[in-house]
Amino acid sequence: xxxxxxxxxxxxxxxxxxxxxxxxxxxxxxxxxxxxxxxxxxxxxxxxxxxxxxxxxxxxxxxxx
Numbered sequence: 001x002x003x004x005x006x007x008x009x010x011x012x013x014x015x016x017x018x019x020x021x022x023x024x025x026x027x028x029x030x031x032x033x034x035x036x037x038x039x040x041x042x043x044x045x046x047x048x049x050x051x052x053x054x055x056x057x058x059x060x061x062x063x064x065x
Contacts, residue, residue, distance in 0.1 A: 005031030008041055 001007035002019055005026040009019045027034045040048075045055050 002026065005029070005034045008033075010043070 002009050002022045003026060009016075009023045011020065026032070033039045040055060048055050
């Protein structure tokens, strides 16, 4: 999933360098979630939801559209 750009690698809990390199590869190839310049990570998304902030259109905001 990481290789295809469908998942995040959270370095804090997993320091596997192979997974980190797969993220870099997916980012460079602009696969799936890495199509966006600054995608919102799942942990930031959850934090915003806990604060009552909708992230429905957050991908548009991150792209400056």
